Amino acid sequence: MLNCFKPDIFSNPIPKWSAGSIKNLGSLFKHLPEDFGKNAVVEYAGGLEINSNNFKITENNKSIIVKRWSKATEQKQLERILNTMEWLANAEVKVPKPIKFNDGALLLNNGGYHWSCYPYFSGNYFSGRGPEIKNAALITAELANMLANLPAELMPETGPQHLTDGDNETLIETDQNRDSWKSFFGTEYRDILENSWNNIKDDWARLKNVIINTGPSMASHFDLHPHNLIFEKSRISAILDFEACKVMPIGYALAFAGLKQCRQAVCISRDLNSAKKIGQNYIKDIKSKLQMDDSWIENFSDLALAEIMRRICIILRLNLEGNKEWNKVLPVQIAHLYEAKMLFGIN
Numbered sequence: 001m002l003n004c005f006k007p008d009i010f011s012n013p014i015p016k017w018s019a020g021s022i023k024n025l026g027s028l029f030k031h032l033p034e035d036f037g038k039n040a041v042v043e044y045a046g047g048l049e050i051n052s053n054n055f056k057i058t059e060n061n062k063s064i065i066v067k068r069w070s071k072a073t074e075q076k077q078l079e080r081i082l083n084t085m086e087w088l089a090n091a092e093v094k095v096p097k098p099i100k101f102n103d104g105a106l107l108l109n110n111g112g113y114h115w116s117c118y119p120y121f122s123g124n125y126f127s128g129r130g131p132e133i134k135n136a137a138l139i140t141a142e143l144a145n146m147l148a149n150l151p152a153e154l155m156p157e158t159g160p161q162h163l164t165d166g167d168n169e170t171l172i173e174t175d176q177n178r179d180s181w182k183s184f185f186g187t188e189y190r191d192i193l194e195n196s197w198n199n200i201k202d203d204w205a206r207l208k209n210v211i212i213n214t215g216p217s218m219a220s221h222f223d224l225h226p227h228n229l230i231f232e233k234s235r236i237s238a239i240l241d242f243e244a245c246k247v248m249p250i251g252y253a254l255a256f257a258g259l260k261q262c263r264q265a266v267c268i269s270r271d272l273n274s275a276k277k278i279g280q281n282y283i284k285d286i287k288s289k290l291q292m293d294d295s296w297i298e299n300f301s302d303l304a305l306a307e308i309m310r311r312i313c314i315i316l317r318l319n320l321e322g323n324k325e326w327n328k329v330l331p332v333q334i335a336h337l338y339e340a341k342m343l344f345g346i347n
Helices: 022-033 073-089 130-146 165-176 179-207 250-269 272-289 295-320 326-345
Strands: 041-044 054-059 060-066 107-110 113-119 219-220 227-234 235-241 247-249
Touching: 022 107, 054 326, 073 113, 073 130, 130 219, 130 227, 130 235, 130 272, 165 179, 165 295, 179 295, 219 250, 235 326, 247 250, 250 272, 250 295, 250 326, 272 295, 272 326, 295 326
Parallel strands: none
Antiparallel strands: 041 054, 054 060, 060 113, 107 113, 219 247, 227 235
């Protein structure tokens, strides 16, 4: 078994900003709200764990976040995301309310990219310390309650599928190419995969052969990891990354959120024996706040495992296609298979 509950790319709660340049933003400055001009200080966030297209702009002790969206994201989809965030913020959910550019639009097309603006929230990422884990569970459930009532015109696109035949084929093909694992993954990651491969196959086989209640299909934020939750003085101040809001069974989204948040709480406590209690309390807190059918919660562990498996299969498929970009995340996802069972048990 891998070393579980070790710090990973999401464990550092201190946001890191690096000095940027006005040149990074091209002619965008003339479109910013009037409080910001060419004397502003520009910083950017970078790395796999943080959106590298986020820029922090500060002038006269006031800051905003400017986001540069992927060229692959369609404008209509972006407009729905921004309108959803505005709708949630107006309902007093802790979501950054998009700021209009000086032409009154929420979305700007500039330099071949789409851009949006948000208020900057001071604070740190979710650390898992003290009351943060309970507050994270409650806000995660509250967000789910609100998204269950999202207006039809704001409904996002369909999200990821789980336990698919395509992922099954990926696992089979990966198994058939075991002699090439070193060239795919390198020695370190090959060894980690070798040591866990039987466990991966056993978990997959079991999940494919049980009936899992996944909960209602609805708009769901399926990536509420520690760096998508901003806390200040143990209270949530902002929920981030609404690109990860898709229509999918809510069970997968909340179980994976529970895994990421609970494993951080165990990591910071340095007490592996606390895992089961932290997981049980998290489920209890989620259940106390949800305003929907929650019979799926009894499948919490399997729902988390299914989402982890989906992510592992993405990394494996990329390697089969010659893309090694996400290999550094493979040990994190494999460790999650063990952590989910320690937190939530095996159904």
